[in-house]
Every structure is written in C-alpha cells, then in structure tokens.
Amino acid sequence: MFRRSAPAFTVATLLAVGGVADASAKKTDPTKMTCEEFVSLSKSEQPRAAAFLEGWSHGKKQVDIADVGVDRDVTTLVASCTEVPKESLWRRFEKHVPVLKNHVKPIKMVCEDYIGLSATTQPELYYYLDGYNRATHTQTDVAGEIDLEKDYDAFVQVCKQAPKESIWQKIKASFEKKK
Numbered sequence: 001m002f003r004r005s006a007p008a009f010t011v012a013t014l015l016a017v018g019g020v021a022d023a024s025a026k027k028t029d030p031t032k033m034t035c036e037e038f039v040s041l042s043k044s045e046q047p048r049a050a051a052f053l054e055g056w057s058h059g060k061k062q063v064d065i066a067d068v069g070v071d072r073d074v075t076t077l078v079a080s081c082t083e084v085p086k087e088s089l090w091r092r093f094e095k096h097v098p099v100l101k102n103h104v105k106p107i108k109m110v111c112e113d114y115i116g117l118s119a120t121t122q123p124e125l126y127y128y129l130d131g132y133n134r135a136t137h138t139q140t141d142v143a144g145e146i147d148l149e150k151d152y153d154a155f156v157q158v159c160k161q162a163p164k165e166s167i168w169q170k171i172k173a174s175f176e177k178k179k
Contacts (some may be wrong), residue, residue: 027145030131031056033089035081045148047072047120048127052146053093055128059135066107069100070124109167111159123152126171133175 028037030049041049050072058065077096081089104117104125114122130146138144155174162170 026149027147029145031090034085035087035089035092036085038089038092039078039081039085041148044120044123046074046078047098048123048148048152049089050074050077050093050098051124051128052131053090054097055131055133056135057094057131059132062136065129065132066105067103068106068125068128069103070121070128071101072098072124073101074098106171107168110164111167111170112163114159114167115156115163122156126152126155129168129171130175133172137175 026041026045028049030038030052033049038046038049051070054069057063077092077098080092080096081087084092102121104121106114106125106129114125117125127146127148130151134144155171158174159165159167159170
C-alpha cells in the first residue's frame, strides 16, 4: 500500500514545489529599480536588466534597431551602483552605459538564427527588444514589470516552434499577447 501512495506523494510534492517557484518569480521594472536592487540581481539577470534599459532608452528616442549591442560588460555599472545604492539605476545607467562586446541585427534574423545565438546573447537581445517595444508603445515613463528569467524562457520555446519565421515579428506578437 505504501508503494501506491509514494507516486501520489511525489506528484503532490512536485506540484507544491512548482507552485512555490512560480510564487517567488522576481518581477521588476528596471526603469524604476534602485542601484541596490540592481546589485542584488544574479550575474545573469544584471545584463538582462541593462539590455532592457538600453532598449527602453533607444525606443524613447526612436533609435533605429538595425544593429543591437549584446554581451554587456556591466562591471562598471555594478561598481558605480555599489557606491550609491539608493540612487535610481536609470541615472547610473545613463552615466555608465555598459560596454558592448558584440552586435547582432535582429530585424533580419529568423528564429533559427536566434536559437543559434549563445545562451548569454539570447536573453540580452530579447530584453533589449522588450524594452524598445514597451518604450515605443507607452506615453508614460513606466515600463511595467518584467520577469528576468521566465519571459525570455517562454519566448525561446515559441521561437523553437517556428524556426523560419522572423524573430522581430515573433517578438512583437509575443508582446502584443502580454497586453
């Protein structure tokens, strides 16, 4: 009898753990973040937040997105934020824009090209385009909350299902669904 209940217990435990993971998802608005909040992000989330801010900045200025910088070195931004933890990340970002080590051309990419990018480049490009898109579709200075892990993961799965489709069209469509 114990053997029959073990699988049920295991499933219940996995569901409970999954529920906790979803409840603890970090949603944030990088345009409203403090330096302290930025420094507390994981090493993988920091470049994503910086990419979002750069996309937001370029979107507000209506900058052409033919060429997007990726592989951000956020070391200087982190060091600067450590000195003034209560300051707005946006203000620090404007003074210490991360160094870009590489560039991609998302308008010409199809999903297959995107999936072929490195594991660090994919999320940076996604969050840059998310920031850009939100900035061009809002009249306020509030971007809204994003999840620096799950939003990107969900898009990768969508892109894998349509490898020959335009990444820009797929990304714009995924943003429209979020509204």
